[in-house]
Structures are given as C-alpha cells and as structure tokens.
Amino acid sequence: MSNPLIDIRGLEKAYRTRSEWRLPSWFRRLLRRKSDTANHDRIYALNGVSLSIEQGETLCVVGETGCGKSTLARVLMGLEKPSSGELYFSGSRIDQLTDQARMPFRKKMQMVFQNPYASLNPRMTIYQILNEAIGLHHPDFSRQQTDDYIEELLVSVGLSVDAEDRYPHEFSGGQRQRISIARALSVEPELIVADEPLSALDVSVQAQVLNLMMDKQQALGLTYIFITHDLAVVEHFATRVAVMYLGRICEVASRESLFSAPKHPYTKALLSSIPRLDDLSVEPIHLTGEVPTPLEKPMGCTFCGRCPLANQRCYEQIPVMQLQQDGSAVACHAVEEGRPWK
Structure with a gap:
C-alpha cells in the first residue's frame, strides 16, 4: 500500500476549563508538578487517535454528540493545536509547524463547515468571498483570470454567474453550502474535511449537495473526511468508516464490512438504531449506564461502563486496534477474546 495522504499518530487534545484559567499561571504550573489536581480541570476531547486516510477515498467519521469528531477535524485543519501526538500530510509532519x-x-487541505449561515462573511459579496482565497493562494492571477475562474467555479457547483454580485443572505441554505464548496x-x-455539511439542510437539498460532492470527487480525484451523524449518508457515500466514542477510535472498516458485520459492541448498538423496513424482527440494542465525563481521562476502555460484554480487564487496560480477517480494525478486548454476546 502507498503512503497515506493523512497519517494520524496518537493524537490527543485537552481543553482547559474556566476554573483552571482563573488560577495564576505560576499556581497552575505548581499544581501540575505537585499533584494530579490540574487534570480534573481539563476536558479530554481526543484520547490517542491513530488513523490513516488514503488518497482518493472517502472516510466517514461517525459517533454520538461530544465524541470528538469536530475536534478531530479542527486539529487536522490546524484550527486547534494538539496536546500531543503527530500529524503527517503526504509524509511531512505538520502539527508542529507555525501558521506561516x-x-x-x-x-492542499480545505474545510466545509457545518453551518452555511455562519461560515460565509455576510458583509462580503460572493465574488469577494471567493476572491479572498484565490488572491491568497494564486497571487499570480490577473484580474481577468480571477473573474473567469470565479465564474467557472460558480457554474461548476450549479449556480448562475450573476450570483457573484450578491450577498450570502440572498441565498438559500443549500445554495450557501454550494458556495462553501466552491x-x-x-x-x-x-x-476536503467536511464537518456535518448536510445537517442544516432539508433532506431534498442534502441529496443535491451530496451528489455535487460525489461528482467533484470523481472529476478532481478529491479525498474526503466526512463527519456526520446520518448513517444513511454513510452507507451511500463512504469508502471507509471510523467509529468514535469519547475521543477514541473503536472501529475502522470498509463500508460493506461495517454495515454487514459490525464487530465492536458500540458499533452494533449504533447500527441497530437504524430503522429497517425490510426486517422488522431486528430489535435495537438499548445501552444502559451513563456516558463517562470527559473531565477525567479514561483509564481503560471508554465504552466499558455501558458495554454488556465488559469485564475487569476492560476497566483496567486500554484496548489497542486489532486487525480482523476482513480487513477491519477493532479496539475491543471482548472481540479479541471472542466473548459471546449476552
């Protein structure tokens, strides 16, 4: 296999809470040296994420709210600095680089944000919005080249040329997301890292934007990291799927493998929640217990408090990714030991 386009190794991200920021800097340093008290004043969003993305594929990242999907996207794009770990793009390490x-x-890396109503500057015309990026990365373009390029971009995402003189508030949500893609x-x-780009749109508009992204990938050879809650979109759009739970990747598999034979107990519970008209006998898996607080760094498996297959080992030892026969990878002691489903 060739070198991956993106290679993530042990990525961690912790945020300081307001209570820690109130302390003087010298006292925060003293706490870190003397005790673990400061650790309780942090929110652990990512806890050792390791993942690779190949050129031309679509990796969908799924998981419940608060599991760290958007944080992962922002760290990849350099909008947040990781607390530890390494990030490589085409073999070059980029997590420690300065902005310049x-x-x-x-x-080479661009992002489409979740809310098309907030991601476009309301004081700028569409021409100015597109020209801002073009002027920064193509300073050699003449005015005529820029004008022609912007018109070409608008037409390529299904908008008319006269859209360039209008402001974002004059467009619908689907049209704004097309502008964001342009x-x-x-x-x-x-x-392109897309952080739930369809969640603020109507279902019919979602299909249009999704088809546009698929067409652009085929035409331009793009690689997507697509973050979503919608498993129907994942089943339609993904090449591979990464399942996250509380800041960790618990399963990575191809789309076909994940939906036909999920292995991690959380993945099974997640997929069982999809309504199925073709098989009404399938009962959803109801998880018990509470989601652990992100204020404490998990010691063992992050899912052990809600997992029906958990034993003492799950509470004490962090599971590592194990390659399966079908090419998927799962971080689960129960799968490794072959524990029967209760």
Missing part, C-alpha cells in the same frame, strides 16, 4: 510554515499545506475548491485542494 503551514501555508503551503493549507492550499470556496474550498477554489484553491484546488487534495483533501
């Missing part, structure tokens, strides 16, 4: 040194990679495509990226 990372500029060449920003052209802005991402304007610098000819290799990777």
Whole structure:
C-alpha cells in the first residue's frame, strides 16, 4: 500500500476549563508538578487517535454528540493545536509547524463547515468571498483570470454567474453550502474535511449537495473526511468508516464490512438504531449506564461502563486496534477474546 495522504499518530487534545484559567499561571504550573489536581480541570476531547486516510477515498467519521469528531477535524485543519501526538500530510509532519510554515499545506487541505449561515462573511459579496482565497493562494492571477475562474467555479457547483454580485443572505441554505464548496475548491485542494455539511439542510437539498460532492470527487480525484451523524449518508457515500466514542477510535472498516458485520459492541448498538423496513424482527440494542465525563481521562476502555460484554480487564487496560480477517480494525478486548454476546 502507498503512503497515506493523512497519517494520524496518537493524537490527543485537552481543553482547559474556566476554573483552571482563573488560577495564576505560576499556581497552575505548581499544581501540575505537585499533584494530579490540574487534570480534573481539563476536558479530554481526543484520547490517542491513530488513523490513516488514503488518497482518493472517502472516510466517514461517525459517533454520538461530544465524541470528538469536530475536534478531530479542527486539529487536522490546524484550527486547534494538539496536546500531543503527530500529524503527517503526504509524509511531512505538520502539527508542529507555525501558521506561516503551514501555508503551503493549507492550499492542499480545505474545510466545509457545518453551518452555511455562519461560515460565509455576510458583509462580503460572493465574488469577494471567493476572491479572498484565490488572491491568497494564486497571487499570480490577473484580474481577468480571477473573474473567469470565479465564474467557472460558480457554474461548476450549479449556480448562475450573476450570483457573484450578491450577498450570502440572498441565498438559500443549500445554495450557501454550494458556495462553501466552491470556496474550498477554489484553491484546488487534495483533501476536503467536511464537518456535518448536510445537517442544516432539508433532506431534498442534502441529496443535491451530496451528489455535487460525489461528482467533484470523481472529476478532481478529491479525498474526503466526512463527519456526520446520518448513517444513511454513510452507507451511500463512504469508502471507509471510523467509529468514535469519547475521543477514541473503536472501529475502522470498509463500508460493506461495517454495515454487514459490525464487530465492536458500540458499533452494533449504533447500527441497530437504524430503522429497517425490510426486517422488522431486528430489535435495537438499548445501552444502559451513563456516558463517562470527559473531565477525567479514561483509564481503560471508554465504552466499558455501558458495554454488556465488559469485564475487569476492560476497566483496567486500554484496548489497542486489532486487525480482523476482513480487513477491519477493532479496539475491543471482548472481540479479541471472542466473548459471546449476552
């Protein structure tokens, strides 16, 4: 297998809470040296994420709210600095680069945000929004080249040329998301990170935007990291799927493998919640217990408090990814030991 486009190794991200920020800096340093008290004043969003994304594939990241999907996207794009771990793009490490040194990679990595009503500057016309990115990454373009390129971008995402003189509030949500996609495509990226780009749109508009993204991937050879809650979108759009729970990846599998034979207990529970008209005998798996607080770094498996297959080992030892016969990878002691489903 060739070198991955994105290689994530042991990525962690912890946020300081307001209570810790109130303490003087010298006292925060003293707490970290003397005790573990400061650890309780942090929110652990990512806890050792390791993942690779191949050129041209669509990796969908799924999981419940608060599991760290959006944090992972923001760290990948350099909008947040990781607490520890390493991030590589085409073999080059980029997590420790300054903003200036990372500029060449920003052209290759673009993001489509969740809310099309907030991600576009309301004071700028569509021409100015697109020209801002083009002017930054293509300073050699003449005015005529820029005008022609913007018109080409608008037409390519299904908008009319006269849209360039209008403001974002004059467009619908689906049209705004098309503009966001045009802005991402304007610098000819290799990777697009889409953080729930369909969640604020109507179902019919979702299909249009999703089809547009698929067409652009086929035409331009794009790589997608697609974050979503919608498992129907995942089943239709994904090449591979990564399942997250409380800041960790618990299963990575191809789309076909994940939906036909899920292995991790959380993945099974997640997929059982999909309504099925073709098989009414399938009962959803009801999880018991509470989701652990992200204020404490988990010591063992993050899912052990809700898992019907958990034993003492799950509470004490962090599971590592184990490659399965069908090519998927699962971090679960129960799967490793072959424990029967209760």
